[in-house]
Amino acid sequence: AQSVSQHNHHVILSEAASLELGCNYSYGGTVNLFWYVQYPGQHLQLLLKYFSGDPLVKGIKGFEAEFIKSKFSFNLRKPSVQWSDTAEYFCAVIFSGGYNKLIFGAGTRLAVHP
Amino acid sequence: EAGVTQFPSHSVIEKGQTVTLRCDPISGHDNLYWYRRVMGKEIKFLLHFVKESKQDESGMPNNRFLAERTGGTYSTLKVQPAELEDSGVYFCASSRDRAEKLFFGSGTQLSVL
Numbered sequence: 001a002q003s004v005s006q007h008n009h010h011v012i013l014s015e016a017a018s019l020e021l022g023c024n025y026s027y028g029g030t031v032n033l034f035w036y037v038q039y040p041g042q043h044l045q046l047l048l049k050y051f052s053g054d055p056l057v058k059g060i061k062g063f064e065a066e067f068i069k070s071k072f073s074f075n076l077r078k079p080s081v082q083w084s085d086t087a088e089y090f091c092a093v094i095f096s097g098g099y100n101k102l103i104f105g106a107g108t109r110l111a112v113h114p
Numbered sequence: 115e116a117g118v119t120q121f122p123s124h125s126v127i128e129k130g131q132t133v134t135l136r137c138d139p140i141s142g143h144d145n146l147y148w149y150r151r152v153m154g155k156e157i158k159f160l161l162h163f164v165k166e167s168k169q170d171e172s173g174m175p176n177n178r179f180l181a182e183r184t185g186g187t188y189s190t191l192k193v194q195p196a197e198l199e200d201s202g203v204y205f206c207a208s209s210r211d212r213a214e215k216l217f218f219g220s221g222t223q224l225s226v227l
Contacts, residue, residue: 004156032214043117044205044218051214090157099146100213101170104157 002027002095006105013081013112021076021108023091030096033074035065036104039087047089050074061085086112116140118219121204124197126225134193139188139208145169145188147209147216148181160204163192163211175200195223196226 007022035047048059055067091105119138148160161171183189186214207216
């Protein structure tokens with residue numbers, strides 16, 4: 001079955017620490033990859049996406065993600081987090097043949113302490 | 115441009131009652147999706163409308179759930195009768211063409227007691 005796994009459910013960091021959130025997906029075909037973020041009390045917003053080309057994708061607010069096809073992974077990174085990055089982060093995938101719908105992971109709740 | 119609007123934002127009902135959730139997509143967006151997140155788990159796909167037609171309803175849990183999209187505009191998701199396991203956050207999203215560019219609503223938090 002097509003699925004998305006996020007390894008960390010809760011992450012706690014201090015400001016200026018580096019962040020890496022893991023995301024792996026099943027299936028070996030063509031995929032479109034996404035990271036969404038939900039800040040407290042707000043709706044889901046797109047952070048970044050990968051369709052093709054350079055596997056290192058830069059998104060908003062200093063986030064980036066790297067697609068590693070051989071590992072079926074799309075990890076999210078940020079070199080130095082801020083308190084305002086406190087949010088829940090969701091990895092999502094559109095699988096080829098997946099009939100035009102996003103499949104989400106379980107999310108990672110990030111808390112950044114000043 | 116107005117975003118995707120969902121209401122109510124919260125609903126608390128008793129087991130066995132009926133609840134109707136509403137989603138107003140962004141104007142001009144033919145694609146409308148419903149998703150659900152049960153406590154701490156993944157956001158699960160429920161169904162996808164293209165205009166008023168159900169394109170994919172493979173994620174609907176059972177026949178207690180009924181989704182409609184009148185005239186290809188707003189959509190409703192009715193749960194009848196509600197069960198405890200239906201509690202969660204129900205998200206609606208819309209896009210002009212494909213799922214690659216979805217805009218999400220803020221969700222409806224449903225609590226079934």
